[in-house]
Amino acid sequence: LKENNARHFWHPMTSPEDSTTTPPKIITGAQGVSIQDIDGNEVVDAVGGLWNVNLGYSCQPVKDAIAAQLEQLPYYSTFRGTSNDAAIELSYELADFFAPDGLSRAFFTSGGSDSVETALRLARQYHKLRGESGRVKFLSLKKGYHGTHIGGASVNGNANFRNAYEPLLPGCHHIPAPYTYRNPFNETDPETLANLCIAALEDEINFQGANTIAAMIMEPILGAGGVIVPHESFAPQVAEICERNGILLITDEVITAYGRTGAWSGARLWGIKPDMMCTAKAITNGFFPFGVVMMGDKMIEAFENNPAAKIGHGYTYSGHPVGAAAALACLKETKRLNVIENAAARGTQMYDGCLALMDKHEIVGDVRGGKGLMTAIELVSDRATKKPIDGASAALIQETAYNAGAMVRVSGPNIIMSPPLVVTDADVNTILSALDAGLSTVKG
Ligand code: PMP
Numbered sequence: 437l438k439e440n441n442a443r444h445f446w447h448p449m450t451s452p453e454d455s456t457t458t459p460p461k462i463i464t465g466a467q468g469v470s471i472q473d474i475d476g477n478e479v480v481d482a483v484g485g486l487w488n489v490n491l492g493y494s495c496q497p498v499k500d501a502i503a504a505q506l507e508q509l510p511y512y513s514t515f516r517g518t519s520n521d522a523a524i525e526l527s528y529e530l531a532d533f534f535a536p537d538g539l540s541r542a543f544f545t546s547g548g549s550d551s552v553e554t555a556l557r558l559a560r561q562y563h564k565l566r567g568e569s570g571r572v573k574f575l576s577l578k579k580g581y582h583g584t585h586i587g588g589a590s591v592n593g594n595a596n597f598r599n600a601y602e603p604l605l606p607g608c609h610h611i612p613a614p615y616t617y618r619n620p621f622n623e624t625d626p627e628t629l630a631n632l633c634i635a636a637l638e639d640e641i642n643f644q645g646a647n648t649i650a651a652m653i654m655e656p657i658l659g660a661g662g663v664i665v666p667h668e669s670f671a672p673q674v675a676e677i678c679e680r681n682g683i684l685l686i687t688d689e690v691i692t693a694y695g696r697t698g699a700w701s702g703a704r705l706w707g708i709k710p711d712m713m714c715t716a717k718a719i720t721n722g723f724f725p726f727g728v729v730m731m732g733d734k735m736i737e738a739f740e741n742n743p744a745a746k747i748g749h750g751y752t753y754s755g756h757p758v759g760a761a762a763a764l765a766c767l768k769e770t771k772r773l774n775v776i777e778n779a780a781a782r783g784t785q786m787y788d789g790c791l792a793l794m795d796k797h798e799i800v801g802d803v804r805g806g807k808g809l810m811t812a813i814e815l816v817s818d819r820a821t822k823k824p825i826d827g828a829s830a831a832l833i834q835e836t837a838y839n840a841g842a843m844v845r846v847s848g849p850n851i852i853m854s855p856p857l858v859v860t861d862a863d864v865n866t867i868l869s870a871l872d873a874g875l876s877t878v879k880g
Pocket of ligand 1: 547548549550552581582583584655659660688689690691716717
């Protein structure tokens with residue numbers, strides 16, 4: 437297996453040196469919040485699959501729902517003329533209690549990148565339908581991650597995910613993110629920094645001309661960019677500016693939705709009402725590729741009962757009945773198990789534990805999180821200069837932590853923890869002590 441993996445399996449998001457320094461672990465099983473590998477190790481999965489296994493791996497009701505749906509109706513398209521009961525029921529549930537008021541229509545997709553692409557495309561169409569066809573540009577935050585399609589890559593705030601794929605969409609502009617540890621203003625106070633980023637957003641809009649901009653897309657808490665939690669004043673100000681300038685606001689909640697932040701969604705966490713809300717990942721607990729964009733009243737008005745509004749967009753698997761059945765079961769379990777409350781409490785434990793590790797280890801330059809189970813530590817080889825740690829040291833920390841009982845995820849200079857929302861106090865302590873062991877292997 438290991439040999440064939442090396443020879444034939446082209447892994448996503450990887451580089452040639454990864455497989456020589458740390459060959460992929462072949463995961464053979466998973467129960468509860470733990471995973472097992474082919475060499476017989478069992479560790480707590482502090483990555484939660486890929487931010488998405490909120491309910492853990494056992495979650496029998498979701499497996500049962502999938503099995504039952506496979507028997508009843510394994511697949512049918514939802515393109516014009518056909519629908520299915522699972523997707524209808526899911527659209528109702530999402531509108532009824534998940535999405536902010538007014539986001540009452542669900543456009544189903546097959547994953548996060550598809551959800552982002554859907555929002556970007558329909559944003560342009562929205563303006564065309566309203567006779568504002570000059571509104572084609574997109575704004576987003578530096579450090580933001582928005583998936584891998586050409587549209588998503590164009591609004592991606594990290595040039596490392598863009599450069600190899602240029603030329604991308606013209607007219608995508610990236611605004612400084614409210615990232616206190618590193619920012620062009622050298623500002624460390626979260627509220628002052630939020631205001632500076634807001635001023636930069638207003639400047640960009642004035643420079644580009646509001647009537648050329650279709651939408652702004654942002655993650656309520658930036659995930660892959662290293663868990664950047666804006667000051668609470670930031671998102672409401674962005675929402676107000678977009679509203680005032682006729683710019684649609686898209687929240688990319690592929691990570692933040694369904695409880696990870698300790699709230700049902702990032703929009704609810706910050707008290708904002710986006711025009712479109714992209715979700716995927718935890719909607720099916722990782723058990724089926726599925727996504728949805730919740731559409732707000734502006735979108736609904738522009739598209740509904742409008743003979744010109746032909747939607748030339750959608751996926752073979754949009755509204756897949758098995759994905760929809762899985763998602764319905766996940767919503768039920770999320771409520772029944774009170775996982776959102778647990779995410780908030782365990783998130784605080786994880787954040788406080790990482791702050792304690794910062795006191796102990798010189799190489800921890802910054803700790804970010806505190807809102808649910810999204811936590812990152814940023815590693816530096818020197819605290820004074822904030823020089824990022826080298827890749828080999830980060831990989832060694834990850835490997836040592838794994839051998840000490842927890843799978844954590846290295847992403848650039850960050851170690852990210854996003855375990856299932858059902859972790860216990862003891863699981864979080866296992867993750868923290870494994871991290872402690874990892875960090876002890878590298879000196880600043
Ligand atoms: N948006 C965000 C915020 C994400 O974190 C991700 C994936 N990590 C995506 C979009 C893309 O999702 P997918 O990998 O399911 O296409």
